Amino acid sequence: MKVVKHEIPSIDGKGIMMGHKAYTDDFAERNSLIVKVLRSPHAFAKIKKINADHARKLPGVALVLTHHDVPRKPFTRAGQGYPEPSPHDKFVLDEYVRYVGDEVAAVAAVDEKTADEALKLIEVEYKVLEPVLDFEKALNHESVIHPEEDIHEMFPIGFKPKINQAAAYHMEVKNVEESLKTCEVVIEETFYTQAQAHAMMEPHTVNARLDVQNRLIIYSSTQTPFHVRRIISQALDVPMSRIRVIKPRVGGGFGGKQALHGEMLVSLVTLRTHKPAKLVYTRKEVFESSYTRHPMRIKVKIGADKTGKLRAIDCHILSDTGAYGEHALTVFMVAGSKVLPMYNKVDAVRFHGEVVYTNKTSAGAYRGYGAIQGNFAVESAIDMLAHKLNIDPIELRKMNMIAENETSPIFAIMGEGTEGTAMNMDTCKLDYCVERGKALIGWHEKYPRQDVGNHKIRSVGMAIAMQGSGIPYIDMGAATIKLNDDGFYNLTVGATDIGQGSDTILAQIAAEALMTTVDKVIVYSSDTDLTPFDTGAYASSTTYISGNAVYKAALKMIELLKKAAAKALKVDAETIQFDGKAFSSEASESTISLIDLSNRLYYNEDQEQLTATGSYFGTKSPPPFMAGFIEIEIDKETAEIEILNYVSVVDCGTPINPKLAQGQVEGGIVQGLGMAHFEEVKYSKKGQLISNDWLTYKIPTSLDIKKLTTEFAESYEESGPYGAKSVGEIGIDTPPAALGNAIFNALGVRMTELPMTPEKIFQKLQKK
């Protein structure tokens, strides 16, 4: 391969660093109305009275919106395909406010100062209600967070709002209880994972204007431009044909921008005032009023015989979706469906639980999407089992983990809120990943611990993980390739580059197939008027789904080129040979270059525009796999931890761009380490967010990372473009369990609650 599996610099990195306009707010109209949102100071309240008269009269105020002024139509902001597996339980503005930071009203004014002033003039009388803040007490709580009658599920997801249940699910293969009874060793533990903030660098941003055809043109920092168009249309009753959504460069998403945030209010302002409008979330709003990761309580039981053969796994999860049920069912299900198949040789397995509403910031999609939560519990429990059996945790995994050409019944049972899809592991290099990682970290010499003196201990820990490559039979990507005169191409894709480099790797796939170079493939992505459809950047779908679409489009283009060349050379198309630059035929003495052919097509003879479209949906979701190994140094007295090295060995099939794939893995590792070690969304007793800026919510800085060692297994997934699987999420899954296991190996205390801060470790040590 000449382009794929080569380290090509990101096609737009230079332009961005040089400071060219790139992001949503860079394209806001200079005279945009500034939209600001009045947010609830209460965790749960009903608006008894709202008076915006004074705000409306303030000079410079163009519009004030309260729940009396907006369409009342339940929808979900989740940004998923249709029908969504999330309940339609949100209104543009509602008479209830369900968390501190929920939307009460919006103003649009000529400048920020006036908008802020107007917010202060809105008089709101609240009936403050008892909030539900402890998710373990949410089910059947006397406060019902969603008492409204007009909300609904799109298909059965276990939606019971009257008992604060957003979703529920149960599945069982054989009889887990019976199987556990026959086990010689059983591990039973309860784990807690916390809310994590996405904390992408670019805040949620949207701006809108009307064009000369009176259509609504929206720029949005979104991961799902086509879903944004559909959801705005549904929620605001505007025909989809009147809306164009453009996704410029996005400054990080991690799932947080899969959903819609300011899009409804800004669209309404522009539709009502006919003026351009914009909204840039403050950092406080990003923390308080967008999304977090779903906190979970995970009860795990794992049973085995005394040789270490796993017999049964039982997993019950209570998940906290916060004020709205976005991604409630699916994130919770992924905690099982992308963790449990790793141990496919068990006799019996059960996964069940509930997702509950609380009066906190809504939880939503977040890189890992449940898998990181489930992984922490199951991969910690596997180490506990290894300890009890006195078996090396790597050996225990090797005895029980999934291997190439094997399957798990869970694939067929559990899908994204619906039934799943049976599939074999055509590529699974987990055995290599484990062995290679073991060598790279120096497990043999370092496991379990070394006392390095000065009351410090060094230890190692590990975990394995799997993710997916898109959602089978649901996620769809499409690509169009257009030939230009002078022999270069446009590649338009619905796929959404949010910083992961999809524009670059899709150009590489096209260039490889067209036997050309990346500079001859001009990429334009994510514009609902101009590019073909794509479900968006989520569920690790882009490389596999959108990449396959690009590959198919390129093959079609080659067929069109050959036909055109055959006409020019006056031979049969079957005889044409194309090497990316020129066409020849055994039936002709003459040849024609691509440049000459394209110029002939547009200027001289047989004039015709050549355009080829490919689209793809997966019939399976080949999982990327990885083994993660951590080496830490821990102070016995203070429990302070220094992370010395993190080794990742990843099977993502062919890495289309090895350096960018490495960036995906390492970015995931560091975000996962943040969750494992110190990141935590914190609330006051009244439900106010305490961690609402970069100082109260610390993310990893340059000083927190000592060494990352990242390698890829040789692997070729036949169903993927040039053998690729996806790689966007897999990196985030292993750090919590690997760190927890390393802490146990160092100090003999089992951490069951994230984040594993020195304070919590210290407390456990005191109790030991």
Add this chain to the structure above:
Amino acid sequence: MIVKLTLNHQEKRFDVDASETLLETLRNHDVMSVKKGCDASSCGTCTVLVDGKPMLSCSLLTVRLQNKHIITVDGIHDEVEKISTYFGLEGADQCGFCNPGMALSIYALKQMLSNPSSEDIKTFLVGNLCRCSGYQAQFKAIKRYLGDPL
């Protein structure tokens, strides 16, 4: 209020409110390379050089910058081009929102420290947050830019 300052080697006169930040002034005048990542001087995306020193434009009032020399990436084009080339070669580009600010800090680092150690580099850049990368590829790129052997 009228403020006279030098922006990227050119004399400028800005008519600003007393409460206007340099970040607002720059973006209002189409300097889009300075980004607003937060509003509390803690993320580094709005970094500019003020008389050669990296500072956060979200917490500088424009009226107080009379006669100062402000540099954004547009003012050190050739150096930023070099930095971005190394970023590209090392695969250090992800969402890019932090990159212009980081480039200015990297340039300042090169001006202010000679032969910095890895720890010096990390400490100098601790105020430029990045949520995408894990920082490793960036360090490799920065070391190449600083002329260190890899």
